[in-house]
Every structure is written in structure tokens, then in C-alpha cells.
Amino acid sequence: MKTLIVYYSAYRKNTEKIAECMAGQFCGDLVHAKDYNENDVNNYDLVGFGSGVYNQKMHPSIFKAIEKSNLQNKNTFVFSTSAVGIKKYNNDAIKLLLDKNAKVVGSFSCRGFFTTKILDIFGGTAKGHPNNVDFKNAEKFAEKIMNEI
Incomplete structure (x- = not known):
């Protein structure tokens, strides 16, 4: 199954790491959102959208x-x-995909290290994430999608 992953990752590259992990599992292609061309999707069976x-x-x-x-x-x-790694942050994108009559076959979220000047005092939040468990969960997520489509 030909897969494209469109992602945006800037701050700590947490999302890029997860995107690379998933792309490896799917044997798919990656494109940063700033380089994305809407015609790219025509050549793919599955398209993932991810962001911090x-x-x-x-x-x-x-x-x-x-x-x-x-x-x-x-x-x-x-x-x-995200710092907390909850799927609710995916809901707006899922709604937009459904409004575009896309088939949404999955949603994944994990923690990513985050800090601000105030949080620096405490060493940030979700330090060390994404970690090996997060990567393994991303691989399992990709594998589940491949088995279901």
C-alpha cells in the first residue's frame, strides 16, 4: 500500500521522529507540510497527517x-x-477529513518533550518523549492500519 505522511514538526522535532517511525513501518514517503503539494495525494492509497x-x-x-x-x-x-499525548487534539483534523469525505482509518497520539521558560525550572514536561515505548506504539498503530485496509 503506497503511503504518504504529511507532517509539521518544528519545536523539538518530536512529530518528525514519530513520522519517520511510521514511514519506516509503512515503507512510505514523508513530506513536510511546508513542501506539500495537494496533487501528491493522487499517487497514494493512504495519507497520514501529523503535527505537534x-x-x-x-x-x-x-x-x-x-x-x-x-x-x-x-x-x-x-x-x-504533545506534552500530554492525548488524542483529543486530533479531533479537529479528523472532523475536517470527514467533511472532505475521506475515510479516517486511525488516530494516534503520544507525548513529546515540551518546555517553556517557566517549565525550564522543572526540566520541562514529558522529558525523554517520544521514547522507545512511543515508537513501538507508533509501529503497532501503523501495523494495525495495514492489516485493516
């Missing part, structure tokens, strides 16, 4: 990539990294 969480939302470039793409009946998935 910024102010409790996925990065705007991910929403822009989804909005400008023809994803009707396309198998898609969403993933994110």
Missing part, C-alpha cells in the same frame, strides 16, 4: 494541507505529539 500540538491545536499548515487536497474516499489517518 501548538496552543492546544495541530499546526495550521496541516489544516491547510487537508483543505486543499482532494481526499474523497481516500484512506487517511491523523497523529500528533
Whole structure:
């Protein structure tokens, strides 16, 4: 199954690490959202969209990539990294994909190291993440999707 993963990762490259892990499992291609061309999806059976969480939302470039793409009946998935690692941050992207008549076949989230000047005092939050357990969970997520499609 030909897979494309569109991601945005800037701060600590947490999302990029997870995207690379998933791409390895899918034997898929990676493209940073800033380099994404909406025509790219035409050549793929499965398209993943992932981002770090910024102010409790996925990065705007991910929403822009989804909005400008023809994803009707396309198998898609969403993933994110955040200080807390909860899937609720994926919900807006999932809703947009469903509005575009895409098939959402999965959602994944894990923790990613985050710090600010205030949190620096405590060494940040989710230090060491993503870690080997997160990578193993990302691989299992990708494997589950491959088995279900």
C-alpha cells in the first residue's frame, strides 16, 4: 500500500521522529507540510497527517494541507505529539477529513518533550518523549492500519 505522511514538526522535532517511525513501518514517503503539494495525494492509497500540538491545536499548515487536497474516499489517518499525548487534539483534523469525505482509518497520539521558560525550572514536561515505548506504539498503530485496509 503506497503511503504518504504529511507532517509539521518544528519545536523539538518530536512529530518528525514519530513520522519517520511510521514511514519506516509503512515503507512510505514523508513530506513536510511546508513542501506539500495537494496533487501528491493522487499517487497514494493512504495519507497520514501529523503535527505537534501548538496552543492546544495541530499546526495550521496541516489544516491547510487537508483543505486543499482532494481526499474523497481516500484512506487517511491523523497523529500528533504533545506534552500530554492525548488524542483529543486530533479531533479537529479528523472532523475536517470527514467533511472532505475521506475515510479516517486511525488516530494516534503520544507525548513529546515540551518546555517553556517557566517549565525550564522543572526540566520541562514529558522529558525523554517520544521514547522507545512511543515508537513501538507508533509501529503497532501503523501495523494495525495495514492489516485493516
